[in-house]
Amino acid sequence: MDFELNEDQIAFADMATAFARNELEPFAAEWDQTSFFPLDVIRKAGEMGFASIYSPEAVGGLGLSRLDASIIFERLAMGCTATTAYLTIHNMVTWMVTSFARPEVIEAYAADLVSAARLGSYCLTEPNAGSDAASLKTTAQRDGDHYLLNGSKVFISGAGSTDVLVVMARTGGSGARGISAFVVDARSEGITYGRCEDKMGWNCQPTRMITFDNVKVPANHLLSEEGDGFVLAMKGLDGGRINIASCSVGTAQQALNLARNYLLERKQFGKPIGEFQGLQFRLADMATELVAARQMVRLAACKLDSQHPDATTYCAMAKRFATDAGFRVCDEALQLFGGYGYIKEYPLERFVRDTRVHRILEGTNEVMRVIIGRRLLADSDSEF
Ligand SMILES: Cc1cc2nc3c(=O)[nH]c(=O)nc-3n(C[C@H](O)[C@H](O)[C@H](O)COP(=O)(O)OP(=O)(O)OC[C@H]3O[C@@H](n4cnc5c(N)ncnc54)[C@H](O)[C@@H]3O)c2cc1C
The missing domain is CATH 1.20.140.10 (Butyryl-CoA Dehydrogenase, subunit A, domain 3)
Structure with a gap:
């Protein structure tokens, strides 16, 4: 058992510390007070690999471990908690898409997600399904070569400013096994965004409700298989x-x-x-x-x-x-x-x-x- 960081981890931690000190800390208070979502800085973080820390190297991610990611996020959060927290959500979305999407969908989305040219949101919570997420009501009905998405999600981090949504929706019966996950283009017809929630903290990232009204999602945008969501x-x-x-x-x-x-x-x-x-x-x-x-x-x-x-x-x-x-x-x-x-x-x-x-x-x-x-x-x- 070794509790010390190895050479690579020290190097990544130092990089993250430098980024936090130069790009995050000097501006964090202003972003908080003006509710400014620092997209350019997030993209700069992407250039350093911080948007895809534990996504596979094969698709351009850093391919690091969860331990490495934890060390990096800790250092980044020393500069700005809320920006780093959004970056962690983007990393989660990038990992889900690059790990479970069909090869052609990975091809279409991976490079931009990895570099943070396109940003992601994770859409699970609904107005009546928070802690009991498996009771979610958003539906995805198969219709030929696509699914039709209907329902709404609340408290979605980044929503309105992000480009790619990972949406959990019901394709089958009640309970967890009836849920599937999809990659959804955030600008698809039929998607509307609610007002930016006025929050206690995390002010430099938007949080919004998303409503899906007959949103067409190509069938191959399903992650893994139906029921795995x-x-x-x-x-x-x-x-x-x-x-x-x-x-x-x-x-x-x-x-x-x-x-x-x-x-x-x-x-x-x-x-x-x-x-x-x-x-x-x-x-x-x-x-x-x-x-x-x-x-x-x-x-x-x-x-x-x-x-x-x-x-x-x-x-x-x-x-x-x-x-x-x-x-x-x-x-x-x-x-x-x-x-x-x-x-x-x-x-x-x-x-x-x-x-x-x-x-x-x-x-x-x-x-x-x-x-x-x-x-x-x-x-x-x-x-x-
Ligand atoms: C700023 C912000 C950003 C968010 N970002 C996202 C996002 O990007 N994507 C997303 O999908 N969601 C997001 N969420 C939603 C978040 O995950 C939910 O708010 C959370 O899971 C709780 O759900 P709820 O708010 O419906 O509370 P409820 O589930 O209604 O819970 C109310 C209270 O009851 C307690 N409770 C519920 N069930 C039990 C139980 N079985 N035993 C004991 N206590 C229980 C809860 O702990 C809580 O104290 C975000 C929320 C916020 C505030």
């Missing part, structure tokens, strides 16, 4: 959960760094506030929780890389733990900044707003507990 959606989310957890860890690391410096600089009662042992203990707990969260995320990533039978459970544990811990660390850092933490001149309040949603999306942290609990109770031999 829910399994594919969940496979995408295993990695997605590691990625979003990595965004929490990276943001928390940035918050911890800032808090540490502030404790040395800020003076009250005639001395730096870092000399108060009560605050040293707070900082110590923040660092300890952060390291535990990072190790858990990396463990889950390794389980996914080795296709461990309990990878899904580890991903759920890591997502639950790291997004809760990451949020707590950011909130504690805000507290250590006192009143300055609460004003927008400093990034702490943005970190808190941006990491809050990580506990809700890609499966809420309650649903993560459902997954973990179900697994523990299913098998008396489980070794956790």
Whole structure:
């Protein structure tokens, strides 16, 4: 067991850190306040391979492991949580298309997705199917050489600004086995986008509802086979959960760094506030929780890389733990900044707003507990 990064991982982490410092961090506050989706910067990230980190090399992806991706996303999130979080969703979409689409569809979409010339959205959640995603109602009815898509999706990240949608829709009976996944051109006739949701955080990426009204989707745009859609959606989310957890860890690391410096600089009662042992203990707990969260995320990533039978459970544990811990660390850092933490001149309040949603999306942290609990109770031999 080796907990150190290898040479390649250090090189990728350094590249991501440089990108975060030069391209993300200086602009993140402005993007947040003006709700500006930085498409050019996302495309620059694509040029560096960050739009297709774990997609196959055969289609132009970096072909790296989930562990490598986690290390890169963590560093990027230190520069801008919300932009990095969108990049993780784009990576998930790119991976799903390049792994499960028909060869001619991969040929048509892969190069642009890999380079981020075209951006992707992941469309699972519906107005009445959130945590219970398998109850989704959007239908895809076969009609000759195409499917007709009808229904609506909510809370879709990037929607309205993205080009390629991976849509989960019902082709069969009720339940998970009746669901299929499709690659859908985002500008297809019959697609309408709702207003940009006014959110607490993640302001530099749009979130919209999407309505499908008799949208024609070529039959060969089906991913894998009919009925495989829910399994594919969940496979995408295993990695997605590691990625979003990595965004929490990276943001928390940035918050911890800032808090540490502030404790040395800020003076009250005639001395730096870092000399108060009560605050040293707070900082110590923040660092300890952060390291535990990072190790858990990396463990889950390794389980996914080795296709461990309990990878899904580890991903759920890591997502639950790291997004809760990451949020707590950011909130504690805000507290250590006192009143300055609460004003927008400093990034702490943005970190808190941006990491809050990580506990809700890609499966809420309650649903993560459902997954973990179900697994523990299913098998008396489980070794956790
Ligand atoms: C900013 C943002 C971006 C998003 N981006 C995307 C996206 O790109 N694509 C996409 O498909 N979706 C996206 N989502 C949707 C997100 O995944 C859902 O909001 C989430 O899965 C929860 O669904 P819900 O909001 O319907 O809540 P509900 O499912 O209605 O849950 C309400 C509450 O009940 C709890 N709950 C539900 N079931 C159980 C249970 N069995 N046991 C215990 N507690 C339970 C939940 O944890 C929650 O606290 C996004 C959401 C947001 C806010």
